[in-house]
Amino acid sequence: MKKISFLALLFISFYGYSQTLKTTSKEYTKRVLENAEVDLISSLYGQKGDNAAVTGGIGNEKLTDIASNIIVSIPVNDNDVISVNATISAYTSASSSNLNPFDYSGSTFKNQNGDSDKNEDKSNSKNKGGFNAKSGASQANTNNVANRGATPWLESTGASRSDVWVNGTVDYSHSSKDRNTIINGNLSTSHEYDYQSFGIGGGIAKLFNQKNTEIDLKGNVYLDNWNPRYPTEIHSYNVVNGNLNNGFFSGVTIYDQNRLAIDKNSPNAWKPINTTLVTDKKRNSYSASLSLSQIISKKAQLSLFVDVVQQKGWLSNPMQRVYFSDIPNFYIGNASSINNYTSKSNIDVFQLADDIERLPNTRLKIPFGARFNYFINEKLTLRTYYRYYSDDWGINSQTASIEIPFKISDKFTLYPSYRYYTQTAAKYFAPYEKHLSTEQFYTSDYDLSKYNSSQIGFGISYTDIFTERKIWKLGLKSVDLKYSNYKRNTGLSAGIVSLGFKFVMN
Numbered sequence: 001m002k003k004i005s006f007l008a009l010l011f012i013s014f015y016g017y018s019q020t021l022k023t024t025s026k027e028y029t030k031r032v033l034e035n036a037e038v039d040l041i042s043s044l045y046g047q048k049g050d051n052a053a054v055t056g057g058i059g060n061e062k063l064t065d066i067a068s069n070i071i072v073s074i075p076v077n078d079n080d081v082i083s084v085n086a087t088i089s090a091y092t093s094a095s096s097s098n099l100n101p102f103d104y105s106g107s108t109f110k111n112q113n114g115d116s117d118k119n120e121d122k123s124n125s126k127n128k129g130g131f132n133a134k135s136g137a138s139q140a141n142t143n144n145v146a147n148r149g150a151t152p153w154l155e156s157t158g159a160s161r162s163d164v165w166v167n168g169t170v171d172y173s174h175s176s177k178d179r180n181t182i183i184n185g186n187l188s189t190s191h192e193y194d195y196q197s198f199g200i201g202g203g204i205a206k207l208f209n210q211k212n213t214e215i216d217l218k219g220n221v222y223l224d225n226w227n228p229r230y231p232t233e234i235h236s237y238n239v240v241n242g243n244l245n246n247g248f249f250s251g252v253t254i255y256d257q258n259r260l261a262i263d264k265n266s267p268n269a270w271k272p273i274n275t276t277l278v279t280d281k282k283r284n285s286y287s288a289s290l291s292l293s294q295i296i297s298k299k300a301q302l303s304l305f306v307d308v309v310q311q312k313g314w315l316s317n318p319m320q321r322v323y324f325s326d327i328p329n330f331y332i333g334n335a336s337s338i339n340n341y342t343s344k345s346n347i348d349v350f351q352l353a354d355d356i357e358r359l360p361n362t363r364l365k366i367p368f369g370a371r372f373n374y375f376i377n378e379k380l381t382l383r384t385y386y387r388y389y390s391d392d393w394g395i396n397s398q399t400a401s402i403e404i405p406f407k408i409s410d411k412f413t414l415y416p417s418y419r420y421y422t423q424t425a426a427k428y429f430a431p432y433e434k435h436l437s438t439e440q441f442y443t444s445d446y447d448l449s450k451y452n453s454s455q456i457g458f459g460i461s462y463t464d465i466f467t468e469r470k471i472w473k474l475g476l477k478s479v480d481l482k483y484s485n486y487k488r489n490t491g492l493s494a495g496i497v498s499l500g501f502k503f504v505m506n
Contacts, residue, residue, distance in 0.1 A: 059152030
């Protein structure tokens with residue numbers, strides 16, 4: 001989820017920039033948009049960290065994502081514009097690969113006799129849980145689980161290690177003849193292997209005071225559905241009705257925290273504390289936002305905004321494990337590595353989950369903030385942003401950012417930027433092995449922990465308002481290249497490089 005929000009902010013910033021250009025054109029032309037415009041954006045994102053939520057708050061968070069985005073804006077007539085926005089994002093994740101840390105589909109490993117073996121079962125290769133849903137058996141040979149290096153610190157090679165996220169949005173905008181009223185509506189949809197979303201929204205903007213004042217009101221509804229995937233051991237336990245001698249667990253030794261093999265028929269054998277999984281596959285979000293923008297002087301502009309977001313449904317992530325401090329621990333793998341479990345030197349033992357993440361089925365979010373832009377001179381502009389956020393899960397956060405575009409020539413602009421973020425922890429968060437089994441709600445997802453982060457960015461922009469350079473019927477209007485480096489005090493770090501092109505169709 002970190003990944004999708006980080007990239008979304010990037011795309012929104014590019015989209016907002018293109019809209020600024022369009023707004024400017026309204027001042028000088030009769031048509032809202034003179035010619036069709038095409039925005040192309042590509043990005044490469046990478047992160048690393050040691051607090052993977054899929055493995056209960058510890059483990060490898062390495063992630064790589066390649067994304068491409070295209071926005072096509074077409075004037076329907078003098079007053080109306082239709083825009084189509086499509087995004088495809090392909091990623092590989094060490095964290096999600098450990099949904100089934102025992103899945104080494106297609107890989108070669110040594111069995112107990114020292115012979116090379118290949119996974120023969122390809123029939124469920126698209127099953128992200130990594131097990132046969134009918135029998136509960138692992139896709140790989142479960143008799144050799146202990147030799148496969150299952151650990152939260154290494155990624156498995158199963159199907160859940162990679163996925164593709166696809167999103168599409170269609171927006172229709174109508175402007176009044178005096179250009180003082182703008183009405184728009186949009187439809188959107190997105191899909192990835194365990195989640196799909198459908199959205200509908202709209203808004204109205206009114207300009208007053210010779211277009212020096214603008215008020216925007218927007219609303220959106222997202223109707224989402226889970227196609228839930230669970231940690232292998234929990235799903236398999238349910239499939240075999242708790243029989244640890246059957247299915248995935250057949251022939252697999254389970255060890256206790258004292259490194260002793262357990263009696264699978266004992267009432268004290270491992271079992272998840274809650275065998276009820278996702279009961280409501282829906283997650284619905286309703287949002288409303290109000291913003292006021294005022295031109296204060298020839299050089300200064302101030303914008304204020306407030307949003308209200310209400311979410312309902314299954315708001316937990318069923319992929320994410322939780323471990324409790326008051327419940328005995330159980331493991332599969334090399335018993336001699338159990339005492340070293342939380343160290344990166346552990347390469348061959350994995351702890352069985354006590355439960356999946358569980359959170360309330362409602363959440364109310366209220367962010368509000370301001371933007372202030374100041375034109376210092378023909379070379380230098382100041383752009384600032386501040387947001388305060390609060391929700392009923394106990395998170396309060398503050399975001400502050402500054403960007404200083406510096407025009408080095410008629411066509412080239414440099415724009416260094418800095419962003420600082422800090423938040424309190426959700427009242428349902430605790431690190432690995434710090435929750436109690438008596439709690440009603442619990443998560444070890446560090447996105448809900450207390451942390452602060454900083455992001456330093458640097459970009460260069462090329463602009464040619466006359467579109468002298470052409471590709472076929474497309475005139476190149478601008479090129480943007482940007483790099484950002486992101487760090488949290490929890491140890492997570494990330495970098496993203498993006499390249500965007502804007503074309504105008506002649």
